[in-house]
Amino acid sequence: MPDQPVGSGPIHITLQTGSRLTRPVPPEVTEALLSAQITATAGERSGFQMAFDLTKQGALSRRLLPEGFFDPKTRVILSVSVKGTARVLLDGLIVRQEVGASNQPGHSTLTVTGEDLTLLMDLEERTDRYPNLRPSGRVARILAKYADYGIEPRVFQEQIEQPPRERLRVDYQSGTDLSYVNELARANGYTFYLEPGPRPGRSTAVWGPEARIGQRQHALNVNMDVNSTVDQLTFAYDGTAREEPQARVQDPATRDSRLLPQPDIGPLRPPLGRRATPALKRRTLSGTAKKESAQAQAELLARAALSADAISGSGSLDVNRHGYILRPRELVGVRGAGVTYDGDYFVKSVTHTIRPGSYQQNFTLSREGLIARSGTVRP
Amino acid sequence: MADIEPYENALDAIPGAHPYSRSSRYHDAEIGVHRMADGTEVRYAKRRLLPPLSEAATAAEESAPHTVSSGDRPDLLAQRYFGDPGQWWQIADANPVLDPQELTEEAGRTIAIPHAGGFPGPGARYA
Numbered sequence: 387m388p389d390q391p392v393g394s395g396p397i398h399i400t401l402q403t404g405s406r407l408t409r410p411v412p413p414e415v416t417e418a419l420l421s422a423q424i425t426a427t428a429g430e431r432s433g434f435q436m437a438f439d440l441t442k443q444g445a446l447s448r449r450l451l452p453e454g455f456f457d458p459k460t461r462v463i464l465s466v467s468v469k470g471t472a473r474v475l476l477d478g479l480i481v482r483q484e485v486g487a488s489n490q491p492g493h494s495t496l497t498v499t500g501e502d503l504t505l506l507m508d509l510e511e512r513t514d515r516y517p518n519l520r521p522s523g524r525v526a527r528i529l530a531k532y533a534d535y536g537i538e539p540r541v542f543q544e545q546i547e548q549p550p551r552e553r554l555r556v557d558y559q560s561g562t563d564l565s566y567v568n569e570l571a572r573a574n575g576y577t578f579y580l581e582p583g584p585r586p587g588r589s590t591a592v593w594g595p596e597a598r599i600g601q602r603q604h605a606l607n608v609n610m611d612v613n614s615t616v617d618q619l620t621f622a623y624d625g626t627a628r629e630e631p632q633a634r635v636q637d638p639a640t641r642d643s644r645l646l647p648q649p650d651i652g653p654l655r656p657p658l659g660r661r662a663t664p665a666l667k668r669r670t671l672s673g674t675a676k677k678e679s680a681q682a683q684a685e686l687l688a689r690a691a692l693s694a695d696a697i698s699g700s701g702s703l704d705v706n707r708h709g710y711i712l713r714p715r716e717l718v719g720v721r722g723a724g725v726t727y728d729g730d731y732f733v734k735s736v737t738h739t740i741r742p743g744s745y746q747q748n749f750t751l752s753r754e755g756l757i758a759r760s761g762t763v764r765p
Numbered sequence: 766m767a768d769i770e771p772y773e774n775a776l777d778a779i780p781g782a783h784p785y786s787r788s789s790r791y792h793d794a795e796i797g798v799h800r801m802a803d804g805t806e807v808r809y810a811k812r813r814l815l816p817p818l819s820e821a822a823t824a825a826e827e828s829a830p831h832t833v834s835s836g837d838r839p840d841l842l843a844q845r846y847f848g849d850p851g852q853w854w855q856i857a858d859a860n861p862v863l864d865p866q867e868l869t870e871e872a873g874r875t876i877a878i879p880h881a882g883g884f885p886g887p888g889a890r891y892a
Contacts, residue, residue, distance in 0.1 A: 470788065543769055594775045595772075
């Protein structure tokens with residue numbers, strides 16, 4: 387049939403599975419796929435859930451499931467192409483499977499749940515010592531161990547220099563690699579996440595500041611009649627979200643303690659709103675007196691930056707109508723929401739829900755101030 | 766151990782600043798910098814080499830055959846198969862032709878349409 391279209395619409399899914407290296411799944415599996423849901427969040431682990439139709443005589447229940455095709459620790463790569471441009475959405479491992487057998491024919495389902503490749507780093511508890519290594523050096527050394535899953539580290543030097551002094555302090559890791567890397571990221575105001583792609587089987591592990599800069603994604607339009615691309619959008623301004631942390635350090639020689647000055651969080655996260663929200667809460671960080679001054683300063687900065695996002699938005703969109711996939715951990719413009727809430731936002735998390743015939747995205751946005759800084763957004 | 770990038774890189778190197786969007790045929794092309802005699806830097810896209818055509822690429826697994834009929838145009842085909850007329854270059858890449866008009870010049874010719882998934886592999890199917 388020469389004139390048969392390759393696919394039936396502008397959106398196509400490619401699914402690959404395997405133990406470490408992956409292969410495209412047999413056609414029975416893609417035919418049985420009922421829905422796939424993928425959540426990607428800035429600074430947190432991504433997860434996925436896929437549902438398959440489990441017919442009694444189908445290949446899934448007779449052959450693939452008993453052979454361990456969906457066993458835990460099976461690697462799954464899902465990429466979606468919109469209008470001929472492919473994008474890897476997920477590179478993860480299966481953690482759990484559920485079989486729901488039903489009396490009604492056609493209602494038995496297999497549900498597979500999993501997490502992204504950072505799960506590998508969370509499996510084993512280890513203790514290790516890192517003499518004379520900066521936090522970024524420690525992270526780079528940890529991440530280098532996971533190269534065989536195609537994970538490429540991208541580690542940034544911490545903003546406040548913390549030169550290691552072995553004579554004074556040797557840093558220890560206790561717990562899993564992931565918890566230690568996350569702990570280091572939190573102490574520096576950074577985030578740690580895995581970005582799948584650009585080719586299937588590759589992913590980048592980013593340990594650095596949130597990229598609140600650069601080119602904006604195509605704007606989300608609300609309340610603009612036929613030009614609206616977003617189904618609904620809700621904004622919230624939480625006055626108590628922002629807090630002003632305070633930290634004291636002690637000089638070991640004189641035993642004098644002094645209050646650290648309030649850091650400027652601008653360099654770590656460039657402001658997106660014109661009117662910054664005031665900090666209503668004041669909180670004292672505990673345990674900073676025994677730390678070195680630079681370490682305490684980094685923690686103070688991290689805490690101030692972390693709580694700065696007082697304004698959050700959430701909504702959903704249809705990719706077919708919007709025309710583009712909204713990507714998490716990048717900036718996006720919003721228009722049509724009124725003077726107060728228009729402007730650029732950081733996309734905090736995105737949940738992709740893919741079913742045959744529909745591709746929905748739920749997203750959350752955040753920024754630290756009201757009123758757009760510029761009069762235009764990228765359309 | 767991989768290199769640790771300086772902090773300034775994170776916010777100075779603007780992410781997503783590639784001049785060509787992801788759907789462009791030049792997205793994977795390397796961006797070169799030419800220094801003029803007076804010291805100004807001019808950025809340019811380096812020559813884009815076609816992805817290698819393997820034996821399997823022309824096989825039915827990675828592409829679908831299409832018989833050209835009169836009135837076909839590369840952009841119309843791209844709209845029909847990919848949903849975006851701007852993706853005609855993917856068809857031109859799969860059947861190496863110099864001029865895209867060659868694709869649909871003579872009716873009755875069979876050309877290969879790559880699968881819309883973008884990452885074709887043996888046995889790949891697209892839901």
